[in-house]
Amino acid sequence: MLYVIDQRLKAQQIAQDKSIQVIHDVTTVLLEPKFIDSLLNGSKHNNAQLLTAEHCKFMLNDIATCSLMRLDEQSMSKLWNLMTVVYKWQLFVSRHQHHLLEITFRHLEAVNRLYPDAKRHMLIDFTKNTLLDFWNACGEEVQMSIYQTNRAWLQCFNTKISLLIRLGFQAMDGSFIKEVDQEYFADFVQTAGDNIYVKSAEQQQRERVREREPNSIDQLAAQLNIHSSSSGEDLQPINARQFQQQFEQAFGSVLFDEPSSTSSTGCEFVQLQPTTPSSSSSEAAMAMSRGAALNQNLLDLYSKMS
Numbered sequence: 001m002l003y004v005i006d007q008r009l010k011a012q013q014i015a016q017d018k019s020i021q022v023i024h025d026v027t028t029v030l031l032e033p034k035f036i037d038s039l040l041n042g043s044k045h046n047n048a049q050l051l052t053a054e055h056c057k058f059m060l061n062d063i064a065t066c067s068l069m070r071l072d073e074q075s076m077s078k079l080w081n082l083m084t085v086v087y088k089w090q091l092f093v094s095r096h097q098h099h100l101l102e103i104t105f106r107h108l109e110a111v112n113r114l115y116p117d118a119k120r121h122m123l124i125d126f127t128k129n130t131l132l133d134f135w136n137a138c139g140e141e142v143q144m145s146i147y148q149t150n151r152a153w154l155q156c157f158n159t160k161i162s163l164l165i166r167l168g169f170q171a172m173d174g175s176f177i178k179e180v181d182q183e184y185f186a187d188f189v190q191t192a193g194d195n196i197y198v199k200s201a202e203q204q205q206r207e208r209v210r211e212r213e214p215n216s217i218d219q220l221a222a223q224l225n226i227h228s229s230s231s232g233e234d235l236q237p238i239n240a241r242q243f244q245q246q247f248e249q250a251f252g253s254v255l256f257d258e259p260s261s262t263s264s265t266g267c268e269f270v271q272l273q274p275t276t277p278s279s280s281s282s283e284a285a286m287a288m289s290r291g292a293a294l295n296q297n298l299l300d301l302y303s304k305m306s
Contacts, residue, residue, distance in 0.1 A: 106193030
């Protein structure tokens, strides 16, 4: 409930001081120790009965409107649907009775992060200890009964929730999807009970960042000024000299160290030794022939590139 209220306050751009007051007031009433004790002690009686959906909805409406916030019937209906169906999904992806306690504790920890202060922190710690003492006092059989009762009580709620549908967790008929082929699905399952609105916003932000990241191949082609040809059009040979100049301009300062000499421009693939007058004419002729052969080989290679 507090996740939804906080999300709606932010969406409506309510002033922060008023938002803090609403969250703190609702948290204080919801986790009032006497109220928590009455719920737990009432469940221990042999003739204890489950609250009906109408009774539970009426009680949560009173809690949600204990502060400055007021909800009309339509708003309360939306709040109720979001609370019940998201909680139902959290239990749907759980696999063990102890997951119920883990989900509850994540609820409390997430509430503690909503405008935290010392009073609310102490209240949440007290609630954790109370629930833990109650849970440990129950045997395995009673724990399993509580877990199954929670799941059974939620079966009648099948409202379609746009957030769950967008994440791929819920089908258009209201049923939940058991396995979702998305890399973020496992994270949502393992942290069931966390603020799903915060996690969804973080996931959307990661997707936007990923979409803005340039493709490395496209970036390389852009730097080299290489454009793909239209379909059916033959690729033209690359001019060797132009290709080398583009390569040096694009990557001269990235792939190679800058030359130490200030008079040199561009990057040099090979540091040539200066010639001396003592070099023999035969060595010069051999060097020229090797250089000519190398240049011809490079030209042949570049002309074959597509």
